Amino acid sequence: MSKSPNILVPALGGTALVLGVAYGLSSREHGDTEIELLQDRVEQVLVQADDARAQAATEVATANALKAEIEDVRATAALQVASGGSLTQPAPRLVESLGLGREAHQEEIAAWDVDVLPDGRGLPPGKGDVYTGEEVFATYCAACHGDFAEGVDNWPVLAGGFDTLADKDPVKTVGSYWPYLSTVWDYVHRSMPFGGAQTLTDDEVYAIVAYILYSNDLVDDDFELSHENFMDVEMHNADGFVVEGRDTEEYPIWRDEPCMSDCKDSVDITMRASVLDVTPETEEEGEDDAALELPQETPSTTTVQEAPVIKTAAVATPDPELAAAGKKVFRKCQSCHAVGEGAKHKTGPVLNNVLGSQIASVDGFKYSNALTEAGAAGGTWDAETLAAFLENPKKYLKGTKMAFAGLKRKEDQEAVAAYLATFLGNPG
């Protein structure tokens, strides 16, 4: 029950009924009859004796209030009819506050309201130059976006693509397409690096944005970006956008009664999907393919059997339940780390044999100096070191390039260790 039933308009029994019927029929006529009835009733009351006058006055007021409400409901009903079926009668309009929720603290607003507007409102004070930006970018971003923000494999390209917007396959980058610098700062600050969002400091973001501008020939290499000169930067495509356009350029010409017969002279097939054939395989395969898949499994089984036994000595056999919980926790890691057979390095190294092995010892991955040194000094990953590292990577190992906020809960640290232990002996 709400504190004061009068907050909701149709709380008066009779009103609710009238409103309900008025809405249900969605009909003006019906509302009119209701009003007439009410008016008649009010008139009858008025001709009664003096002692009824006070009561009559109240009735008039109620009737007037009802009239106003019926007008409202009619408007809502008309809107509902115009905009189609609701499965419920419209929610009552709130005359006054319901008193739900609580006032937000300034600290809470400061923590969540971090968006930056095109005119620069919302930017925190700070600065960063192109050189610093290049370093920070190489550490946190280049694995996916490339050393020069040119994009690795299928990951987004952030630089170049000038003069391609009128081509069939426009290359839309921060340089060639983005109209506002605020968007770059805001997005990098809130959403990147992928898998470690909101871990960069404000100055790191300024530096990265300066570097992205540099990669797009928008500033020189000695440029430093700050909250003070932010609005001076001019983006290449600042004037490249128009608002909407379908309402004037399309709708008027596509409203003619369509042709129903003999609409064209001939019909030819001009293109077929089977020519490109980029559809992922789902059904259309024969039995032979299925048979071919089987032998592939044999080698992997063999490898697992031949796996070195020494590794497992470092950790007790993982508890399957804990490992299952760890698999869930590992979702937090998988944007940067792969495990299992055939896993490849991503932003972070493959984690197949990590427990019991030397820190920073996986072939073919470029570690930070900090991690390499920790490994060279004889450090190994065991349940304890791993938990400490995962709790707060940058605190445990200053200079690591693992941009990850950390696993705060002990259970999560243990679970993910148990999960990783199930990959001991996996090749790669």
Next chain:
Amino acid sequence: MDDINLSSSRRAFLRGSVALAGATAAGGAAASQPDPLITELQDWASITGEGVDETPYGLPIEFESDVIRRNVPWLTADPISSINFTPIHALDGTITPQGCAFERHHSGAIELRKEDYRLMINGLVDTPLVFTYEDIERFPRENHVYFCECAANTGMEWAGAQLNGVQFTHGMIHNMEYTGVPLRLLLKEAGLDRAGDLSDKWVYVEGADASSNGRSIPMEKALDDVIVAFKANGEALRKEHGYPVRLVVPGWEGNMWVKWLRRIEVTDMAVESREETSKYTDVLEDGTARKWTWVMDAKSVITSPSPQSPIPHGPGPLVISGLAWSGHGKITRVDVSKDGGMNWETARLGKQGDSKALTRFYLDTEWDGEEMLLQARAMDETGYVQPTKDALREVRGENSVYHNNCIQTWFVNKDGEAENVEVS
């Protein structure tokens, strides 16, 4: 997992083709032999089935294992920031079950408990407020059915017929019955006096996941039909659809339907976030781009027959079925052509369409066993007629990614198999 699904779907397909062969042989005419499925006692008619304690919450029966979301691996670098597609070729009616409704995440689907859920309203409001999940459920609520279509649905087709399956060409869409609180009630609760003239104000809505997806919505729309929803099709939102609370922005592109909604800010200008500048803008032929193209225009497609749903029988009665929708309101008519747009017949609407919701249509016809070029063409209550691919390209060129609502063509051969094609 994928392998399992693939091979079982393959089996399902094989089983399907065996049944098809049988059906074709019988051809609807008198069967030569009595059917053992009828004359012999079947296990299921004699031995008991599963008890009521077996399945506290069920999945579809195994024979439907082919009716699943699918993705296109080469589209994106990582499935964590990617899209999959609703198996619309295998569904009927209008409501999309949550479990197979398409997903688009920018940083993966997160797990957020109701107890940990907070919704903040701040900016140009009289009192900035924080709501818990329980608070939201104490506001008056409404139920509405709406479609949610990704602006990139059919986007691959700008460059020509590419993907062979209506799931892939048109599957970035779902249609659910939402339960939620009108956004205007929450805004009123925070108070809009401070915002002054509302006609040039915006609300910026933002998600709680790592992508922090955020979009600017003009105040007029926010006060109109936008819903802060917590149930879909009667049950809690599924994780991948924004549990516990998502925004529903009827008729407008799916990216604005922010999942795991955590913040609503009243502003005096559009934020011009990454999702409304770099993405979800439409590059025209000359290289300029349209922005703020929010409404999804009227569109329709035949879901069966289609490449993943061939005609399983020979000539004779055939049901051509499909979906139509419009972000401008109701679908008023759908026409179907069997000859690539030369001649058209008006289809039967499965149910007089709801506004901004999927409408099912059927054309109950007689197939002569010859080749067909199937097309559907929708009209909505504004009189808008779904355009051809050529008409769209004439206005917008081919540089676009989004808002492709062209008429789709399926070529059906004499065996009843269908293929995605383009016609003159």
